[in-house]
Amino acid sequence: MIAEILTWLFTPATLDARRTGHLTAAVSLWSRARRCRSAWAPHEARCHAVVLRAFADLPRRRTCVVLGSGLVRDVPLAALSAAFERVLLVDVVHLWPARLAARRHRNVELVSLDITGTTDLLLGRATGLADPLRRFREDPTVDLVISANCLSQLPLQPVERVQAGGGLARIRFPDLGHRIVAGHLDALRRFSARVCLLTDSDGLDIAADGTVLERRPLLEGVTLPPADEDWDWILAPLGEWDPAYAVHHRAHGFADLHAAVARTDRGR
Ligand SMILES: C[S@@+](CC[C@H](N)C(=O)[O-])C[C@H]1O[C@@H](n2cnc3c(N)ncnc32)[C@H](O)[C@@H]1O
Structure with a gap:
């Protein structure tokens, strides 16, 4: 708890990131990532493999943009830094682990940006x-x-804040969560560059005997095209959030989102 408070106080973050709750969310993610390090390792390894495949056949490797770079755990930063002329780590807030990781590579830059535009x-x-x-x-x-x-994280702070605060934004954007998720996917599709998408789509509460107690959709009603790979991310092992169940997220990897969308369109 003390480590979390100190991190909140001493992380260089904009006043906006503090006021919108993004810094608090990032600190709590960092704390959970430390506690669940071994449970998350297989998920992070799957993500690294998808990213490595995403650029294996790319003829030009100038700038790589990582959106939602966070603690830089699920992208292979050293490999990206070696392969590309420039790597931009984009997140609404960069905690110290990301800052230190970026400092180890001369061609890695941090960009502080709210990618939802909210x-x-x-x-x-x-x-x-x-x-x-x-x-x-x-x-x-x-x-x-x-x-x-x-992707599934993007609507969380904005929706919570709009619902708590009421006001014009709540009236103008009753479907804010859906707009944010759909808007991010749409923005990715509009890139002419290769796009690699790593995302979760559903949360499952799983009892010790393997029974699925509850399934929660995480993408605000937005559906994804079939992915190249699907796996379970053990987000919270038994006892982390509740002694009665573990939380798994269904995770998906798209090495080339444009190709996945084209495959789906052809199948219609
Ligand atoms: C589950 S974490 C991603 C993990 C990260 N890729 C890693 O390797 O550690 C989700 C990330 O999305 C970021 N995020 C959430 N809302 C954002 C926004 N509006 N703009 C930019 N980043 C945002 C969070 O700060 C967090 O770092």
Whole structure:
């Protein structure tokens, strides 16, 4: 608890990231990631393998953009740094583990950005959503975009804040969560660069005898095309959140999202 408070206080984060709850969420993720390190290891290894496949055949390797880079656990940073001229780690907040990891590579930069474009809406400074990924779409040097297990996380803070605060945003955007998830997927599809998507889609509460007690959709009603790979991410082993059940997330890896979408469209 003390470590969490100190991290919250001493992480260089914007006032916006503190006010919107993103810093608090990031600190709690860091804390959980430390406690569940061994349970998460197989998931992180699967993610690394998908990312390595995503650029194995890429002829040009100038800029790689990692969206939702977080603690940089589920992307192989050393391999990306060696393969690309420049790697941009994009997250609404960068905790010290990410800052230290970035410092080890001369071509890795941190970009602090709310990729949902909701911050101004949440803080009452705008009435609509911004398009924060546009700057990367318009950068002709971007050859690989990785959306790194952030899709299901993106609506959490905005929806919670809008529901708690009421006001105009709640009336104007009753479907805010759906818009954020669908908007992120749409923004990924509009990149001409290779796009690698890592995401979870469902949460399952699983009893000690393997019975599924509850299944929760995590993507606000948005469906994904069939992925290249699917696996279970043991998010909370038995006893981490509740002594009676473990929490698993159904996880998916798309080495090439454009190809997965094209396959689905052809099958219709
Ligand atoms: C499950 S974590 C991803 C883990 C991360 N890829 C790693 O390797 O450690 C989700 C990430 O999404 C980020 N995130 C959530 N909302 C965001 C937003 N609006 N803009 C940018 N990043 C956001 C969080 O800060 C967090 O780092």
